[in-house]
Amino acid sequence: MTLPEAVSNPDSTKSGKPLHILLAMCYLLHRTGAEMFTRDLAMWLRRRGHAVTIFATAFGDMANELRFASIACVTDLADMATRPDAIVGSTHQETVRALMHFHDVPVITICHDRSDDHGRPAQFAQVARHVAVDENCAERLVHEFGIARERIELIQNGVDLARFPRRGELPTKPRTALVFSNYASHDSQLEEIRAACVQRGLSLDVIGSGTGNHLPDPAEALGRYDIVFGKGRCATEALCTGNAVVVLDPVWGMGEMVTAANVAHSRRWNFGRALLVRPITRETVGAELDRYDSQDAAHAASWMRATGGLDVTLGALEDCVRSAVLQHPVIEVPAGQRTEEASRYVADWIRRGYPSAAHVNIASLHQHVAGLQQSFNEHQHMYQARIEQLEAQAMRQQAETRLQIEQARADADARISEAEHKTHQARAELAQLQAQLREVYASRSWRVTKPLRRISTLVQSNAPRS
Incomplete structure (x- = not known):
């Protein structure tokens, strides 16, 4: 499929001019990888001075956050009063709906998934660029949809490094581990992971909607863990935080511990499904835990922060959008071709049974x-x-009681010690007096004067009493 001739528009192709960019996404509800990519992209483009509108079928709590950042969120394209300069589509149907509504706007499609229908590219003449977030998605575009590899740009998901600051140095021996996945649930897979951790003295927590422990902003929590099990965006965020990471998904399987030697390769495949080639057992998990090396994990984290920040990744996507707008500011597709493309899409839509x-x-x-x-x-x-508050209160009361008991015991010990000391002194004085008395009894003067003392005693006893 070839693009029609671009129509020159000097105003819209002016280098560096802020653009109005429409982002198409199925929904923003669960904070999955593609949803968080859309959120981060919108916020980043807005900070760059662009006007941003997000079109989705449904919004969750992220809509308030986005609108607070001056980003429009619409569920009906008819609500948009102005034509965007470019459409960036992350899911198939919403991208098609957007390009059919704005039929002369250049489109950039992004494939986020190797197997889901959301990842199918929109094959219309308006599509100026195809983007894949990793090599696995690029292979899908080539092998399943016949798109030439040179027409596909590899632009990977990035992490907001300001939101995910680097934690302190990892300990030489790990103490805490985390399963970071919305797909984790309390099943046998999780128990295998837990068993491997228990064998090595690691405590294990789980973050993700599958276990009811969904955190809208996990950045602060990641810093409390030494080892993180995760894939895709979760693994990327954990690496940027400075955790040691084992590539693992509770549904698909597991890969390896990310090291300085394999981090570039693993990143190119987005720490994703293509790397999950082993079953999750306590033996396979334990083998990766035994590869833990705090210094090596620090090197992998440094590489990830240098190459995986939003300024690097989304900067490349912004350049892609600008290039498309510069080359094709307005795409005029002949009516016959548009009808043919729309008919093909509708036929495919009916064949696949997509009830809107x-x-x-x-x-x-x-x-x-x-x-x-x-x-x-x-x-x-x-x-x-x-x-926890009641437990803390009970612990404080127990501590106070123990302190009172210890104080009473210390006072009693002090009194006993004082009494023993006085008893010891009294005994010492008595012994001294007894020794002195023995000396007097043993002296010569006592023996010489003894008869005289006896006579004196008799005289006193016989003396008349007045």
């Missing part, structure tokens, strides 16, 4: 479930905080 109403209902249900999970999680945290 069902999609909306599913998205609404997802949003409702996410709200329930979040509410449950908040109540769980509230009750846990209360339990």
